[in-house]
Each structure stands twice: as structure tokens, then as C-alpha cells.
Amino acid sequence: MKFTQRTRSMVKAIAVVLSLALPIVIAASYADARIGGGGSSGSRGSRTFSAPPSTKTAPGAAQPMNRTMTQPGSPTSPAATGGGFFNRPGMGMLGGLAAGFLGAGLLGMLFGGGLFSGLGSFASILGLILQIGLIVLVVRLAMSWWQRRNAPAYASAGAAPAPTPDQSQANYRSAMGFGLGSSAPQLEIKPEDYEAFERLLGEIQSAWSDEDVSRLERLSTPEMASYFARDLADNKARNAVNKVSDVKLLQGDLAEAWREGDADFATVAMRFSLVDKTFDRNNGQVIAGSDQPAEATEVWTFVRHRGGNWELSAIQQTN
Template sequence: MNFRQRAFGLVQALAVVLSLAVPLVVAASSADARIGRGVSSGSRGSRTYSAPPSTSTAPSAAQPFNRTSTNPGSSGFGRPGGGFFNRPGSGLFRGLAAGFLGAGLLGMLFGGGLFGGIGGFSSIIGLLLQIAVIVFLVRLAMSWWQRRHEMGTAYAGGPSPLGAQASSRSATGFGLGSGSAPLQILPADYEAFERLLGDTQAAWSNEDVGRLRTLATPEMVSYFSRDLDENRSRNVVNKVSGTRLLQGDLAEAWREGGADYASVAMRYSLIDTTLDRNSGRMVEGSEQPEEVTEVWTFLRPRGGNWILSAIQQTS
């Protein structure tokens, strides 16, 4: 076997590794252990594609949803499930992944791809050019998505005044919220939000899907169930303890159809560990408390109780 053949074989092996590893890297990079996996999931009704206003607790913009069942312009009560490829522009991302990873990288195994008629070192150059094209188009698509998201945020309006939140705090650790909110949020509501923060984390740790169904929307429960199934497939269990609210304030509250919504920024501490299901040995996480800042959106059907509708990460 001459040097050219060995080099081409190396490139083929690299193509296989890349085609198998890329999806895993994408999946693992956005994953976390605690409830919600550290990604933005759920729905905020008709405001799903508008970022909630920043607050003193979460001055950075909340991230767009990675997992949502709400289509642009819908009321937020779509089918459960969703995911990254259900967001606007998903067809472009799906086309890039399938077209270039499939036809480009895997095509190298058969001497195909964009440069199928050229052999030896030219194939190496062809592979590099294909990777460059992928990077360019992905960046172009991400830039397009960011511009679209910023336009939606601009039309959603600016942040509401937070003076009342900064000057007066309830016993729960939440600010009392803005007096200009279309929907009035009372101290009892903030107490309910804090209880939901702890109760959902506890139900998640106990893998109690039945309890989660009483605390969150069917959409959120579908994501939690999927994440718990993934933990079982890995033979691990995630345990969250010591959840404590450190600071929280209201981003916005509104009434939509037959339901009330409230998006609340929360900074809280917790101990997040992942244990081997059989031995109980810690395989991920730490016994030391860590701090997390997220924006949680709660939904209350008219005459009902508040339940969790969305969790968004902050930049």
C-alpha cells in the first residue's frame, strides 16, 4: 500500500468518526443534569418567540427555546415534544446536517462527495473545503436566526420598570414586581413560585412523573420524562438537594385567553449530583452547592393553580 492509499484511508476513517461524533457532541454540549437539562424548554403562550424583559436578577437576555411545541403565532397549546429542529429555520439546519454530513462526509467512504472525481491528496483538500462550506453556511444560518429573534424582541417592547422590585422584597426572596404589569402578581403568587421551584426539583430527583404532572404542563412533563428515560438508559439517577431561592423578581405577567402567565427570573442554589443507579457512586456533579440563574414561566388556568410552563437559560 503506497502513501497515497494510506492517506486516503485515513481520511475515510476521519469521515466516519466525524459523522458519528458530531451528533453526539451537539447533544452533549447543551446537556446538564438538573431538571430541564440546562437548556431552554417549554412555551410562553403567544410570547414564546419574544424574550422576557431583563431584570435585576437576570440582567442578561433569556436564551431562545431549544425545545418548544409552540409554532410562531400560535397560542402555546401545541403538541408536546418539539426540539431544536422545530424552531424557525429548522429546515435549513436539517438540510445542512443531512445534506453535508450525509452526502459530504459519508460520501468520502465511496470516493464521492463534492470532489468525487479527484483522488489522493485532492480528496483531502475536498474534505477540508466541504468542512469550510459547512462552517460558513451554519454561521450564515445562525446569524439569520439571531437577527430574526432580535427583531421579534424589539417588537415585544422594552423591559418594565423594576424600581418597586429593587426597593421592596417579600419574605420569600422575590421582589414584589412591577406595579405596571398587566396582571397583578401578589405575595401569595411568589410563594407559589418558590414552592414550585423546590417541588419540581424534588419530584425530578425522585423520578416521580406522576407528581410532575401536577406541577407542570404536559409539554414540560414530556421533556422531563424523556430526560429521565435517558438517565435510565445510562443507568444513572440525578439527585438535586438543598434547593434554595437566593433572589427573584418578576420579568412580566399577562393574561392570555383563559390563562394567566408570569415569567420570573430566579437565582437559586442547589447541590446537583448524578449517581450510578446500582452502586450509588457519584459519577457526575459535586457535593458543593452551585448557583443557577434561570427564567421560569408559570401558567395558571382561570380558577386553577400555578404550574410550570417553561424554563429559559440566561446568557
């Protein structure tokens, strides 16, 4: 097959783009293999789009939700239809443009046009690959920009007032490693509730490591269980398995607790240590992590319906 100078230049450009983009994507994929995917997912009832107050454990702002079934207009009602990738909250016009570019590329290839029209079917396929790669990079950059753009507002909303001496003393009143935040909760959280939170931290990590979806469904809300199942399926698709062990709660604070109808909510900041390793599913080789314990600080929200047990309702990363 003969290539024109323009086609050869285009192939070289595609090779350069893919060589730069693929290592970044692969590294991000392995880093996102842990539970929650390294993002913020779930629902916090009517407070889903409000940042929880800062605590001693997590003095920075919690990141806004990357994945949630709660819609801004109806904070307590899950979405009636699946949102899809380009309909995630915060994508807006950028998501529509990305979807439009992808659709244009597909139609262009079907009808002989597209980004590289006039260069033949092979060039059209290469053009489509380049478009998809660029779209992935643009969407990732757009999501990062959107999170940075909203971070100051969330930090302002979640800023806690300086604690009084009595409150400072309360911060060190712990129950199973937990303390109290600087603001009085609207709902009383008892020592047995803190015990449940710490137990769920370990049990959910264990169920994730075992890829036990049915157990995750018992320990979390249907929304969170659906995210876990999807993330586990993604790990399997890239032949990766994430194993977490030796989970230990080092410090925890209650950020806020409240009641909505027959549901109780409690948001807690937790700093914990764990051994986090990702293996190649085929040969068992470690592809990420090590035997050295690592520390993580996350904000977990739990929900309990009247007469029921606490369940995980959301995980948020901290800045």
C-alpha cells in the same frame, strides 16, 4: 483484510474526529443531565417568542426557546404534529441540509455509494459514521450560531427602562424572597402566589431527582411534563441519574404577569442555590457535580387556569 493507503488514511482521519468529538459530546451530555437539560423549553402563551423583560435578578436577556410546541403563526396553539430534531424552531435551511446529508448517506450505503463510494462496504460504514459525527457537530454549531444571532434582538426587546425611585423601592419589597420587576404587571400577583412559585421550584426539583414522572405531570403542563419524561429517559439510556438537593431561593423578581382568556401567566426570574450531582446508575460513582452548592439563575413561567393551581409552563436560561 488488506487496506489501501487511502483507506488507512481515512480510518486515521475518522479516529481523530471521533477522539475530538466524543469527549465534548459526553461532557455536554452529563452537563445537560439536570432538569430542563440546560436549555430553554416550554410555552408562554402568546408571548412564547417574545423575551420577558429584564429584572434585577436576571439583568441579561432570557434565551429563546429550544423546544416548544407553540408555532410562530399560532402562539397559543400547540403544534399539530411532532416537530422532530431537524424541525426545531430556528433550524430552517440548516436543518433541512443536515437531514438531506443524513438521508443521502443512508441511501448511498444501501445502493453502494455515499461519501466513500467505491471503497467497499466497510469503508461505506466508516463513511456513514463520519457523516453522522460531522452532522452532529454542524447542527450543534448551527444552533449556537442561531442563538447568538437572535440574542441582540431579544436583549433589545427585553430591555427594561431605568427604574424610578419608587420602582427601586418596590424592587426590594419581597414576598418569600421575591421582589417586583421594573415594569408594572398587567395581572396582580399576591404573596400566596409567590409562595406557590417558591414551593414549585423545590417540589419540581425533588420530583426530578426521584424520577417521579407522575408527580412532574401534576406540577407542570403536559408539554413540560413530556420534556421532563424524555430527558429522564435520555439519562437512563446513558446510565446517568441526576440528583438535586438543598434547593434554596436566593433572589427572585417578577418579570411580567398577564391574562389570556381563562389562563393567568406569570414569568419570574429566580436565582437559587442547589447541590447538583450526576451519578453512574450502575455503580453510583459521581460523574458530574459535587457536594458544594452551586448557583443558577433561570426564568420560569407559570400558568394557572381559572379555578386551578399554578403549573410550570416554561424554563428559560439567561445570558
